Amino acid sequence: SLRNSLSDTQRLFTTSWWTGDIESDTLGRRDRRRPQALLANFDPDAPLAIDNVEAPPRAALGMRKLWIPASFVRFMWFCATLSIALLAYVLGETYAEIYLRTLPHDSIETIVYVYSWVVTIHLLDGLTGWILGSDDGERVGSYPLGWVFKLYFSLTYQTYVRALYARLRSPQQFMLLQLLSSTTLIIIHPLTMSSTYHSLLSLLRINGQSYSTYARFCRRTLFIRSLAENASMAAFLGQILVLHYGANRDAYPYFAFDGAEGGDVEGLYDFDRTLWLAMVTWACEIVAAWVVRRLVAGLFGKEVAGEGWRDLRRWPELLPASGVVMVHVLQNMLFGIIRIRFKEPE
Template sequence: MPSFFQFTQGTESRVRVNNSDSSPLLGRYRAVLPQQRGPRRKTSQLGLLANSGRGSVHVGYGALLVSDSDDDDDEDEENGDIEDGLNAWQRWWQRWIMDLWVNPRQAAVRRVVGKWYMRYGFLVFLPAALTVAWCSLPFPQYSIPEEGDDDDHLHAPEDKTPGHGKARVLVNFWFFVFVYYGLYNVTALFWITKIFNLYSLNWWPSSLGFPLTVSIIAMLSVAGPIPIYYIDKTRFLTIHNTSWISWTFLIMALPVAIAFLILRNNERHLGLRNSLSETQRIFTSSWWTSDTETFARRDRRRAPVTDDLFDPTIAPSGGLARPRGRSARTRWFPASFVRFLWFCVALFIGLMAYVLGEAYAELYLRTLPHDSWETVVYVYGWVVTVHLLDALTGWVLGIREGERVGSYPLSWVFKLYFMLTYQTYVRALYARLRSPKQFVILQILSSARLVVLTPIMMTSLFHRILTILGLTTLSFGTYQKLQTRNVFIRFLAENASMATFLGSILVLHFGPNKDVYPYFAFDKSSDSGDDYDFDMTFWASGVTWACELVASLVVRGLISFFFKVDVGLEGRMDLAVWPELLPTSVAATLHVLQNMLFSIVRLRFKT
């Protein structure tokens, strides 16, 4: 059985250079100019580092790409030799599937992100198009029985009309489970898998391999709800979107649980798991205690072990002496295992953000209509909530080695995840704004916050204030790099969410699934007692998108003018240095965009 996504924890490539306080440590890479390794055959900058990296926060960070051009040349030549023996279909599969999505290669990803239309085509329009295509798959639909029908009580909606509207049709349960919901869960599993790839750890058992393990979980994801549907006492759960979302939450938690059990089985949580050789035992207390186990290699970030750890005479609270090995087992957890626990915490916060967003949106929709002030309070209440969760996750992940997880690429993806989560719920809100005035107020607040506050937050004075208040321990260079990265990620989130929103309301308002998504029906007699017009929503949202593009260009220009930093270049370099970021970002975007639409589908099934 072949095994995909071959990653092993702790094998990430590193650049061996002297550390410098002026150069930030980004994940497992230090942003300084590496040592030259000899004369170059040629220079291949691929449009990423024009003018020797000018426009980057750190030239040394960009120099990573230039210094590795020899390796890239070798990689390109190796790929060329391999592709020479393949037919046209095999070459296409290797270049556009394997090298970009399954086992990303730097040369292949650099080739893609070096062209702006391909970069935004992959990161923005590809997940948007896949999401729109997914929600437009025509449901088999049936008329709702008249009141008093014998079977109507099995499908009766809630007493209070939900925020996404009353059900207008019955849908086929099997189509929903195996096609619509099945694709939704496959995307969720793909996202979790790519997150583990960034963490450099396989979550599936090596004895089963990835294809078999993920197939079993995918089958479980669609088989689990079937008994609930066929049991009369539990069938009512199937009409609640929250029930399906909760089941997906459990499915997404399975890879985390499996990885935890694998580490436990391999005793990765223990410091004593390797046998000592006879020579090694001479230099340890095991020579006279007959203990054949030893500590795994200590991580340099761990505090020194106290002497009493090796004292065989120390007794536990019960008064009986215990072997040294058992004492050490209970006193020492390897840094790699602690790092994994922090990684699980970050995943849990990310998954819970979606559940909280669902509840927040439902609260707003059940209390419609709202005036402009209430709309602003709702939007910015959600903004504060998302940013707090984002800040907590960012602290858990860290970006410096030794800081809990300590992974810059993971912090990159989770920043995108939370930015998209915020944006998608704001987009869904646009379908219930009652006048162009409300669009204008929200856009003025959003654009002003971006254009005015972002450059201010990038100044050394603002960084110094945060340092004095104890809100950051980063150097100014690292802090400025992160702020620039966040602007690039916001640009991706805004465009992907808006492209999906406009595309989805078109296909759902005029397409065959209009009655499955009453939220986008825009009927004159709406359930909330207020009118929401399709034309106003579509064109006002389009104007809002144009304003967001202008605001993004303005803030990029201000950053370039005042700080001599190119936002686009920073984003391209991140994607090129860490090629796994490309498929992981696309998976995260697709998953969050699907969440936006799944939360408003109206489910009543025909028996």
């Protein structure tokens, strides 16, 4: 049937009741069933009788009139999630515009820019995760949607950081940013997976998950982060090569590294240096991701990659959805830095 052909995520927005909701103050499934007919109803010799069925109380009638399908409530929460995702895109464009309008920057200013963006995107990601949830009965309560939106925010964060690489003036700035990023990943992330940290979050009522569920979400975050890092860096390297040497060079002065409008007016930046140092940064990220996966496997006995692939096998729709999200987010940078001027015909 059509209902059986829908995925779990699609059924969230087509069913009227929370999954697993047995008792409800509103009109439940058992109340909507047709009452059983009595045998006397079909006996022509039986005396005429009117079944004395009590009328529903007025309070129940009023409640039925005010009844709102849970699928609609979930949909409204989902719309709020989409609004937050669009807000992240707008804020990313704002951050990038402010950074480009105030060039050049020293290392301290670059770090402040990057990590203020990191804090902003993590706050929006956390709010979205709270809305989507993962269990039945929570606002939306969809693990696959949480997976996809986690990828969206990871890619959004990485995309705008990659665009920053084209305006770093020295190898020292690349090294400093990568040192901070790798240190945070290798040291901080395993600490946040510990049972002590989880107990602290539970004590502060920030997280109500069991430790096993919390650790699973942490491993999922690592898997998605690695996916976002590799996808965004591969796209960035391809973009700067195509836009620097391609036919659209004039429309993208950001990657032209010359004196064109929006380009490198003062000659502070270099294409070859940006390309090679970005490749070195990518190699460092791959090594850091491998190290943290080994740490998680050694300290907690769980595989990060295995967790991610299990999710993809359990929810096959994650694969095409992730592909669409990657294309959507990675093209945002191209639209954000393009400079088009329409010339009047001579």
